[in-house]
């Protein structure tokens with residue numbers, strides 16, 4: 001797979017800076033917003049962090065669907081809190097992205113125009129209550145595996161955001177696993193509902209980790225610069241290894257006839273991922289892509305008055321502060 005270009009035609013001064021930068025991140029050093037960084041590093045981070053922020057925000061939609069239909073008050077409160085957490089993660093990561101000199105409005109416009117990517121996983125429908133359990137267990141579970149690595153990323157604001165976010169994702173994962181465990185111990189119909197949700201969410205969850213290493217154009221550069229510490233396939237494998245015993249513990253079966261434990265490698269081998277499905281979803285043609293973007297656009301329009309009010313309030317406060325300082 002061809003790698004993306006790094007820096008082209010550098011001045012001798014920038015070449016020396018690049019060398020020092022690479023030595024610094026190579027030793028595990030952090031990069032802060034005001035530090036010198038290669039333009040390409042900045043662009044890569046803006047790409048990755050904005051996609052991540054969009055994912056958190058779009059990711060509220062599949063679960064948000066079930067807030068009014070949660071089966072008890074307790075479940076409703078927990079789900080509400082989780083969905084609100086995802087909004088917070090999105091805002092937190094947008095703030096982190098802004099430290100790289102990009103405007104949040106620009107990023108949001110790209111999302112609403114359908115030009116920006118967000119995680120493929122959020123383009124699948126939530127058909128039953130068990131899907132809420134499957135999302136918490138698998139989607140948040142996958143996010144934790146990925147984000148625990150990103151908590152050591154070389155860009156300081158991103159790494160710090162991940163530390164806080166991972167703590168909340170752990171709670172999300174537990175609430176999802178608990179829903180699945182409860183359903184699995186319930187009536188045959190409840191258990192069947194949990195199994196059906198697992199059958200539908202398993203493969204899309206594996207796709208969250210991105211294309212296989214041989215087809216991942218960004219990985220080599222991100223690893224060289226310490227943004228990613230592990231490859232897509234390494235993280236996917238870790239997720240499978242962690243999840244197989246969890247499924248067994250609650251009596252559910254992962255929908256993969258090729259799943260086998262390899263005594264030598266101490267890893268679970270798994271079947272082939274349907275990459276055609278992955279790219280179809282990434283390119284905007286998954287089951288819910290259009291619905292998700294329409295919902296985001298509607299929410300953005302409906303929230304226009306809040307943004308206008310916040311700006312008017314900030315302008316008033318600024319005027320007041322200037323007047324009291326004079």
Ligand code: FAQ
Pocket residue numbers: 047048051052053055056059060086117118119120121135139140143146207208209210211215216217218219222232282
């Ligand atoms: N979906 O070269 P690579 C969450 C794109 S948060 C869509 O391997 P890279 C919490 C990729 O962007 C979930 N597109 O890319 C939650 C690239 O396109 P580009 C989000 C994908 O960056 C839970 C192209 O394919 N997490 O779940 C996907 O090295 C519940 C080639 O790929 C993050 O964003 C995909 N799955 O690795 C919220 C974590 N995979 O930009 C609500 C941060 C790849 O060149 C409810 N991001 N692509 O046009 C990452 O770790 C990485 O960016 C990867 C992709 C691993 C996603």
